[in-house]
Amino acid sequence: MREALWDALKTVNDPELHRDLVSLGMIERAEVEGGVAHVKVNLTTPACPLKGKIEGDVRAAVLAVPGIEDVNVTFGAMVRPPAQPALPGVKHVILVGSGKGGVGKSSVAVNLAASLAVEGARVGLMDADVYGPSVAHMLGQGGARITANAERKMLPIEAHGIRFISMANLSPAGQALVWRGPMLHSAIQQFLKDAAWGELDYLIVDLPPGTGDVQLSLTQTVQVTGAVLVTTPQDVALIDAARALDMFRKASVPVLGVVENMSYFVAPDTGLTYDIFGRGGSRKLGGLPLLGEVPLDVEVRQDADLGIPAVLSHPDSPAAQAMRQVARNLAGRVSVQTLSSLPEQLPVV
Numbered sequence: 001m002r003e004a005l006w007d008a009l010k011t012v013n014d015p016e017l018h019r020d021l022v023s024l025g026m027i028e029r030a031e032v033e034g035g036v037a038h039v040k041v042n043l044t045t046p047a048c049p050l051k052g053k054i055e056g057d058v059r060a061a062v063l064a065v066p067g068i069e070d071v072n073v074t075f076g077a078m079v080r081p082p083a084q085p086a087l088p089g090v091k092h093v094i095l096v097g098s099g100k101g102g103v104g105k106s107s108v109a110v111n112l113a114a115s116l117a118v119e120g121a122r123v124g125l126m127d128a129d130v131y132g133p134s135v136a137h138m139l140g141q142g143g144a145r146i147t148a149n150a151e152r153k154m155l156p157i158e159a160h161g162i163r164f165i166s167m168a169n170l171s172p173a174g175q176a177l178v179w180r181g182p183m184l185h186s187a188i189q190q191f192l193k194d195a196a197w198g199e200l201d202y203l204i205v206d207l208p209p210g211t212g213d214v215q216l217s218l219t220q221t222v223q224v225t226g227a228v229l230v231t232t233p234q235d236v237a238l239i240d241a242a243r244a245l246d247m248f249r250k251a252s253v254p255v256l257g258v259v260e261n262m263s264y265f266v267a268p269d270t271g272l273t274y275d276i277f278g279r280g281g282s283r284k285l286g287g288l289p290l291l292g293e294v295p296l297d298v299e300v301r302q303d304a305d306l307g308i309p310a311v312l313s314h315p316d317s318p319a320a321q322a323m324r325q326v327a328r329n330l331a332g333r334v335s336v337q338t339l340s341s342l343p344e345q346l347p348v349v
């Protein structure tokens with residue numbers, strides 16, 4: 001019976017990886033007791049966007065085995081590291097970039113990090129937007145100061161389940177930075193390598209807008225899993241987003257997808273939808289996977305100013321729901337990219 005159960009599980013494919021759950025090492029436990037099958041699936045990310053589909057497929061395949069009357073499916077999750085992890089203890093470094101400023105890149109980075117943390121992932125957030133660091137403010141920690149541990153490594157600040165480091169927590173408030181390329185390069189290196197990040201599944205990096213020194217430094221300092229491009233749908237933002245896309249491609253950084261922010265607006269009084277910047281415009285960006293369309297929502301702005309990500313303070317709002325879906329889709333893309341480059345038969349984790 002046990003063998004028949006495993007054979008049935010071999011027929012269930014991960015919908016994105018198009019490989020069966022057994023060869024992907026995702027079945028942690030599969031037993032039959034008194035006609036009831038107990039199956040534990042170890043997902044490749046706690047933020048798996050296809051958990052419901054996988055559960056349905058497992059149930060259907062297992063219940064087709066003669067003698068099995070019921071099935072109990074449980075889930076665990078472990079984010080798989082790439083063949084070469086980004087930093088010791090850090091599995092994936094994900095850059096969040098934009099061509100144009102003010103399109104909501106930091107808002108997306110903060111809400112992405114908070115969403116992944118809510119799903120159960122260990123998440124860090126590095127504010128590499130050294131000219132306009134806003135992450136600390138958006139997490140309600142603008143006044144906090146970074147301290148060092150006994151090994152003289154910077155200790156990330158913890159807020160809302162996220163460990164983060166921002167220049168805003170190092171330099172006196174309100175002072176402009178006038179650093180040039182080499183100084184920026186060493187600051188970025190220190191943020192990455194001289195910080196006690198600990199064990200992280202995802203380190204999200206909020207880049208400055210555009211295509212400059214910081215972006216280059218980052219891609220040269222660590223093995224980056226990929227980048228997310230944030231844009232609004234209007235042409236003037238898309239032109240700059242295309243430049244950022246070109247930069248990532250030249251630096252051999254895979255672009256995992258695009259987030260269309262301020263995609264549309266639903267009037268709270270009438271319920272009418274307005275495509276203020278031309279919803280769907282980001283599809284013009286050369287066939288990149290669309291991770292999600294986030295509406296303009298006054299709560300996103302208010303919550304950022306109050307220092308609590310919208311996905312935490314207004315989880316049911318359409319913008320928060322869209323951000324949560326962006327995070328799941330991103331986590332799915334990271335898993336696909338990581339597992340498609342690994343060998344045929346993977347060990348069970």
Ligand SMILES: Nc1ncnc2c1ncn2[C@@H]1O[C@H](COP(=O)(O)OP(=O)(O)OP(=O)(O)O)[C@@H](O)[C@H]1O
Pocket residue numbers: 098100101102103104105106107108129132134208209261262294295296297298299300301302304305319
């Ligand atoms: N979906 C949204 N709905 C409403 N307001 C938003 C939304 N996204 C971002 N904002 C607001 O727009 C402004 C710019 O957002 P944010 O700072 O995240 O952009 P950015 O692209 O990181 O900017 P910069 O170029 O300064 O780094 C902020 O006031 C933010 O609260």
